[in-house]
Amino acid sequence: MPQIIKKGRVVNDDWHIVAEELAILDDEAGRSSFVPKHGDKYLLPAPLWNTFFPQFLGFSTLPGLLLDHQVELEDINVAVSLVPIIAIRFSSFMDGTGFSTGALLRERFSFSGELRACGAILPDQVNYLMRCGFDSVAFNDPHSVTQYEKIQGQAVEQPKAVATDELINNTRNSPRNASLSYQGDVSRPKTPFQRRFGC
Amino acid sequence: MYQYDDLDREVVRNRVIQFKGQMDRFLSGELSEEAFLPLRLQNGLYVQKHAPMLRVAIPYGMLSSDQLRALATICQEYDRGYCHITTRQNVQFNWVALNEVPAILAQLERVEMHAIQTSGNCIRNTTSDPLAGVACDEVIDPRPYCEIIRQWSSLHPEFAFLPRKFKIAVIGAEEDRASIRLHDIGLKVVRSEEGELGFQVWTGGGLGRTPMLASLIRNFLPQRYLLGYLKAILRVYNQYGRRDNKYKARIKILVSALGSKQFTAQVEQEFERNFHIDPQLSDEEIGYARSFFSSPSYQILSDDMEPIDQYPIAYQQWLARNVRPHKVSGYRIVTLSLKHISQAPGDITTEQLRHIATLADRYSFGEVRTTQQQNIVLADVRCSDLYELWLESEPKQLVTPTVGTLSDTVCCPGGDFCGLANARSLPVNTAIQQRFSDLKKVYGLGDISLRISGCINACAHHHIANIGILGIDKKGEEFYQITLGGKTGYESAIGKVLGPSLPLEKIAPAIDKIIQVYVAQRVDEGETFSSTYERLGKGPFKEAVYATDY
Ligand code: SF4
Numbered sequence: 042m043p044q045i046i047k048k049g050r051v052v053n054d055d056w057h058i059v060a061e062e063l064a065i066l067d068d069e070a071g072r073s074s075f076v077p078k079h080g081d082k083y084l085l086p087a088p089l090w091n092t093f094f095p096q097f098l099g100f101s102t103l104p105g106l107l108l109d110h111q112v113e114l115e116d117i118n119v120a121v122s123l124v125p126i127i128a129i130r131f132s133s134f135m136d137g138t139g140f141s142t143g144a145l146l147r148e149r150f151s152f153s154g155e156l157r158a159c160g161a162i163l164p165d166q167v168n169y170l171m172r173c174g175f176d177s178v179a180f181n182d183p184h185s186v187t188q189y190e191k192i193q194g195q196a197v198e199q200p201k202a203v204a205t206d207e208l209i210n211n212t213r214n215s216p217r218n219a220s221l222s223y224q225g226d227v228s229r230p231k232t233p234f235q236r237r238f239g240c
Numbered sequence: 241m242y243q244y245d246d247l248d249r250e251v252v253r254n255r256v257i258q259f260k261g262q263m264d265r266f267l268s269g270e271l272s273e274e275a276f277l278p279l280r281l282q283n284g285l286y287v288q289k290h291a292p293m294l295r296v297a298i299p300y301g302m303l304s305s306d307q308l309r310a311l312a313t314i315c316q317e318y319d320r321g322y323c324h325i326t327t328r329q330n331v332q333f334n335w336v337a338l339n340e341v342p343a344i345l346a347q348l349e350r351v352e353m354h355a356i357q358t359s360g361n362c363i364r365n366t367t368s369d370p371l372a373g374v375a376c377d378e379v380i381d382p383r384p385y386c387e388i389i390r391q392w393s394s395l396h397p398e399f400a401f402l403p404r405k406f407k408i409a410v411i412g413a414e415e416d417r418a419s420i421r422l423h424d425i426g427l428k429v430v431r432s433e434e435g436e437l438g439f440q441v442w443t444g445g446g447l448g449r450t451p452m453l454a455s456l457i458r459n460f461l462p463q464r465y466l467l468g469y470l471k472a473i474l475r476v477y478n479q480y481g482r483r484d485n486k487y488k489a490r491i492k493i494l495v496s497a498l499g500s501k502q503f504t505a506q507v508e509q510e511f512e513r514n515f516h517i518d519p520q521l522s523d524e525e526i527g528y529a530r531s532f533f534s535s536p537s538y539q540i541l542s543d544d545m546e547p548i549d550q551y552p553i554a555y556q557q558w559l560a561r562n563v564r565p566h567k568v569s570g571y572r573i574v575t576l577s578l579k580h581i582s583q584a585p586g587d588i589t590t591e592q593l594r595h596i597a598t599l600a601d602r603y604s605f606g607e608v609r610t611t612q613q614q615n616i617v618l619a620d621v622r623c624s625d626l627y628e629l630w631l632e633s634e635p636k637q638l639v640t641p642t643v644g645t646l647s648d649t650v651c652c653p654g655g656d657f658c659g660l661a662n663a664r665s666l667p668v669n670t671a672i673q674q675r676f677s678d679l680k681k682v683y684g685l686g687d688i689s690l691r692i693s694g695c696i697n698a699c700a701h702h703h704i705a706n707i708g709i710l711g712i713d714k715k716g717e718e719f720y721q722i723t724l725g726g727k728t729g730y731e732s733a734i735g736k737v738l739g740p741s742l743p744l745e746k747i748a749p750a751i752d753k754i755i756q757v758y759v760a761q762r763v764d765e766g767e768t769f770s771s772t773y774e775r776l777g778k779g780p781f782k783e784a785v786y787a788t789d790y
Contacts (some may be wrong), residue, residue: 137401
């Protein structure tokens with residue numbers, strides 16, 4: 042079973058992606074070679090989702106949506122409201138469109154299911170993805186999982202960030218409940234100076 | 241000046257630790273070169289011709305004397321005794337060793353500095369008016385907003401992998417000393433008729449291969465919506481900006497492809513949709529940001545200067561060229577020039593950095609600013625200290641009295657250092673300056689801007705110079721294209737190409753001819769080069785440059 046990163050931890054995952062080619066291969070009787078099995082978890086590319094959705098009625102798990110990172114969300118908003126999981130596929134780690142696509146799904150479409158990033162993603166990008174509203178990341182490169190764990194390990198070993206004398210010298214500037222970023226995240230956005238000064 | 245609090249310190253420290261990890265993984269082969277590229281660029285690290293180059297952020301150009309000293313130490317310990325002030329108010333180290341970069345970042349961190357997002361396809365250092373807070377024509381100090389934008393854009397999770405680099409500039413005065421219309425987003429702080437503070441928002445400016453001036457997309461944006469509106473612009477760009485062609489990836493191409501009206505409509509729609517989600521800036525927050533930029537404790541002084549004819553001519557020239565009026569009586573704004581003939585424009589040595597730190601402490605409340613023209617400004621000098629300051633700066637070659645003249649060249653490092661260059665820029669400048677070594681001749685030309693870029697990336701912003709020079713590669717040989725008529729300040733314009741490109745040895749003579757045409761044709765000595773060019777068009781200049789012997 043492939044491993045993914047979910048909520049900061051490495052876990053096994055059983056959602057599998059149904060390739061577009063496979064699903065549109067019709068046999069002579071006009072039936073697709075793709076026949077969903079009860080209990081299996083599928084991620085369907087957006088065009089297939091509409092076609093196959095009826096076959097899942099009565100199943101306990103509906104198929105998830107697999108989206109290209111540049112998808113126009115307005116076109117698929119019905120599906121978005123029904124699916125338990127949406128996976129956004131990144132074609133290259135240099136292409137950050139998916140960061141906005143994810144944030145939009147949370148903000149504008151109030152998507153509350155699992156949001157996954159998959160494809161060409163660097164382990165160094167996982168934290169940004171999480172802050173954009175993603176819950177899980179499935180890397181193309183299996184080594185990335187180990188790298189991610191290593192990075193997390195480094196983060197844990199960080200030295201204490203603030204020396205005591207600095208704290209004493211900066212009573213005016215001591216943050217209150219400030220989390221470790223200027224922007225917060227998609228679920229709890231903030232302005233940079235929010236809660237950082239007494240007034 | 242802004243002082244870090246614990247959050248700022250933690251954010252920077254985390255990035256330093258993270259980058260060290262990334263560097264270790266790269267050096268041990270765990271991280272491929274391809275994957276390391278965007279990560280190192282987002283931390284200002286380029287791989288250059290001779291050595292890696294590290295670009296350090298100077299937020300909106302503000303530096304304290306302690307920071308200057310830290311830069312000096314880095315120059316001395318990790319570089320070759322000098323660094324370079326860029327046209328975006330940053331500092332570049334051209335000779336650092338790759339494996340020493342984490343140590344340099346740790347040094348910077350101690351003085352509240354970093355290299356975060358000084359390159360790469362992300363939101364870059366916000367630039368501003370180097371005279372912010374002291375200029376006579378200022379409506380409101382833009383720096384509190386710059387600081388808010390600096391924080392908001394630092395390690396923003398959604399906008400770290402944009403189609404291309406993204407630059408924001410903010411001004412609060414009538415004269416545009418930050419060239420906001422050349423930026424991806426340019427903001428001008430204005431007051432509404434009701435007295436409310438807000439911004440004029442310009443978008444889609446940029447230089448490079450397709451120079452464009454930004455379009456006005458919002459005439460008044462109340463200040464509390466600033467971050468929501470920036471997010472809307474960035475989001476539209478992140479979704480629809482082109483990624484298939486590096487030369488068409490800047491937001492200017494999206495704005496011009498959609499038309500500024502359509503682009504604006506998309507931004508406004510995005511902004512409205514998120515109106516209720518995005519937290520707004522409260523007056524208290526803005527007030528808090530502003531508290532860092534309150535006026536220093538000025539003395540009450542008379543504005544009268546003693547007669548200057550008793551002083552050396554060089555001092556008088558310096559007063560005329562490098563010293564500007566200040567909004568507070570009895571104070572002046574001084575430009576320390578980095579254009580001494582013995583140094584490349586914008587280069588600054590360890591010794592000069594330390595010396596400027598001392599001068600800042602003694603004469604200007606311990607702060608300096610870097611400028612787009614690659615000089616250093618001491619913003620708050622008492623009139624009565626000017627002569628002392630001049631005397632003390634002179635031996636360090638910081639008083640070249642040529643600010644705003646043809647000799648105040650803005651020049652990128654070019655082919656001598658930069659891996660992207662098509663041609664060298666420094667020898668071009670040297671050749672031109674040799675022809676204009678007579679100060680009287682230079683002064684006779686009045687205000688005139690000369691900018692030289694070594695390639696189409698246009699780091700020296702040659703498009704907005706009255707006289708711009710661009711290095712190009714013609715079958716492996718260095719050639720140069722001249723543009724005339726660019727300007728920035730009260731009005732912005734992009735220069736037009738004069739004619740076919742010329743080899744290095746013909747550039748200085750060509751500039752000489754252009755100047756001769758100007759001097760011969762100007763209505764009187766008060767008519768600037770820019771006005772003469774506008775009146776005459778390029779015809780006579782072109783004729784002179786390309787006449788028979790060319
Ligand atoms: S303009 Fe070109 S040559 Fe000059 S510094 Fe920029 S990239 Fe390098």
